[in-house]
Amino acid sequence: MLVRLKSYIPKSLFNLLRPLYHWSLITLATLIYRFPARRLTVIGVTGTKGKSSTVELIGALLKEQGYLVATASTIRFSVAGQEEPNRLKMTMPGRFFLQQFLRRAVSANCQYAVIEMTSEGAKQYRHLFLYPDTLVFLNLTPEHIESHGSFENYREAKLALARALLNSSKPKRTLIANSDDPESVHFLALNIPNKITFSLQDVAPYQIFTNHLTFTWRGQTITSPLAGQFNLSNLTAAITVVNYYGLTPEVIKRALEKFNGIPGRLERITLPASEPLAANQDFTVIVDYAHTADSLEKVYELFSDSKKICVLGATGGGRDTWKRPVMGEVAGRYCDSIILTDDDSYDEDPEKIVKEVAAGITNQNYQIIIDRRQAIKTALHEAKTGDTVLITGKGTDAYLMGPHGTKMPWSDAAITREELIQELHARATGD
Template structure:
C-alpha cells in the first residue's frame, strides 16, 4: 500500500512556497487542514467502521497483533496498520516506511479500503509523532488501549511533558468521538494511567500484572490466570504478559468469550522482531528484538537472566534522544557478559560518536566495537557456546539501516543472523 503519489508531490511544494517563519507559526493550522481534507477526500471512512487505537511508549505492535489475533478468532474481519505491517482482511504487506503510519492521507485511504473490504474492526497503532502531525484527527474512535508511558522522543517534542501531551491528545480524540460506546483500556501498573483515564469515556477498564496471578514466565512461554481462567501463550517476559492483558481486557469489554480468547492465545506464536527466536539448529538462543528504550532493553535481558548473554547493541539512532545512550550502555553492562557495540541508524551523525556515548555508560563488562552490523552479529554468534543467549537489539523488523542524506541499506537482523549461522554450519 503506497501513499498518494500526487499528494506526496504537491505537499512539499506548498511548504516551500510558505516562508519558514510563517510556516512555523501556522504549522498547527496546516496539519489540521491536511487532516480534515484527507478525511474529506476519502469520505470520512471511520464513520463506517469500528476503530481501536493502541498508544503508549512500548508494546503498541505486540498489543495490536494480540488484539487482531483475538478478534479474528472471534470471527471478526480485521484491518491492522502499524510498525510491522498493513493488513486488510486476508491481504497484507510489510511496513517499509520506517514510521508507524506514513501520513494523514495514507491512514484515511487505509480506512476507506478497510470499509470497502467490509472489515468489522480497524486496529491502528498511533505514536506521539503521529499525534503531533494530527494523523489521529478526524478519525472517529471507538476504543483506545494505553500500554505505558516513559521518556522517549524528548528531543523531537522538546520535553517529556510535550511528549505526554501528544499521547494524551489521542485520548482526547476518543473523548470527542461521536461514536458510542467509547471504550478506554489502560495499564493500571503505569504511573500515568490516571491521566489517561481522566478523559470522558463510556467504559473504562484497567489491567495489571496482579490480575494474572499466579503466573509463570519461561524464556519461551507464559502461563497465567485471568478472571479465574487458566491461560497459556508462546510469548515470554512480563512485558508481553502486560500486552496480553491489554488485549484480553479489550476483548472482554466488547464481549469476546473466555474460550475464544484462550484459543487465540494458544494459536498465537509471537511477532517478528519482538523477542523473535532465530532457529537454525544451534544449541544456543539467538534473539532479535526491537528494544530501543532503556526500559525495554532491560526487560528483554531479564527474560534471559539465567543465561550467559552476548549482546549486539546499537544504542539508538542518530540525531535523536542522545540522552539515553549512556543509559543503554549501563543496562547492557548490568545484564550482559559480553557486549558488541555496532551501527544502527546513524543518519547524518558520526557512528563512532554515537557508540562512544553508549560506551560511556558501560562498566564491568567486556565491550567490543564493530561498526559493520553484519560482522558484529557474526562475531557474537561465533562467541556463543551451548546454553548462551545472543541478543540482537535495536532494529527488530526495520527494513533499512539509515545513513547520511537518508541513504538506505536494505536490512533484516533475523535474516542476517540466519545467514551467518548457516556459514557456521547450522541448518534448520
C-alpha cells in the same frame, strides 16, 4: 515538502503555519477517502512500549471470533488477511496513507480497525478523523524527549490521543488503561464516558519463562508462547479489549494458545527442523525491537540465567541523544559481552553514536563493529553452549538508514539466520 518550505519561510512564520499545514493535509485526505473511520469500529493502541504486540494480539483474537479485521502497526499492515510489511519507517503512517488504509478496510468489509497511535503522529494531527471507539493505554516512559522538548510535552501528546477519543462521534467511547502504570492516572482523569482498567492482578497466578508464560483468566489456565512480564501485560490489555467486545474466555484461550508469536519481538532465530545443522545449535539467538533503556532492561532480565552476548546501537541518529549512555549503562550491567554497531545512523557519524553509547558502559567488556552484519556474525561466533545472543534495536525494520536519505534493505532476522547457518556449518566442518 515541509522540509523544503522550511528553507524558504522565516522560522517564526513556519512554526505558526505548521499546524495549519498538517491540519489541511489530514482534512483533505479524509475528504478524499470519504471518512472511512465512521464505517469501522476503531481501536487505537498507545503507549511507549508494546503497541505493536498489543495490536497484533487484538487482531488475532478478533479474527478467531470470525471478524474481518484491519491492523496497522510498526510491524505490518493487514486488511482482511492481506498483509504487507511496514516499510515506511513510521509507526503511524502519513495522513493520506492511513485514510487510504481505512478505506481499503471498509471496501474489504472489515468490522474492526486496530491502529497503533503515537505521540509523533499526534504532533502532525494524524490522529484526527480516526473517530476511535476505544483507546488502549499501555504505559509511558521517557522517549522522543528531544522531539517533544520534555517528558511533560510527550505525555501531553499522548493525552491528545485520549482527547480525540473524548471528542469522537462514536456513541460508546471507551478508555482501557493499564492501572499498573502510574501515568494512567492522567488518562483516567479525562471525562471519557466509559473507562476500564486492567492489571497483572487480573491474570494471577502466572508464571513467566524465557520461552513461554502461563496465566489464569476467568477460570481458564492459558499457556502462551510469548515470554516476559511486559508481554503478559500486553496480553492482559488485549484480553481486556476483546472481552469488552464480547469474546468469551474459551475463544480467547483457543486463540492465544495457537498464537505463534510476533515478528521482531523476542523472535527466536533457529533453523528449520529439516536442516541438518539445526541440531547443532546449542545456544539461543533472539532478535528484538527493544530501543529504549527500559525495554532493554526487561529483555536482558528475562535471560538473567544465561551468559548474554548483546548486539545493540542507539536506535537512530539525530534524535534522543540523551538516552545513548543510559542504554550503554543498562547493557554494561546485564551483558557479559557487548558489541556496539550501526543502527539507522542517518546523517550522524555512526562511530560517534556508538561511542556515546559506550560512555555509559562502566566496565570494558565491549567492542565496536560498525558493520551490523559483521557485528551479528561476531556475536554468533562468540556464543557457546547455553549462551544467549540478543540482537536489539531494529526488530522487523526493513531498512538500515544512512546519510542523505539513503537506505539499505535489511532484516535482522534474515541476516542473523544467514550468519547462523554459516557459523554452524563452520563448527560442523572445523573451518
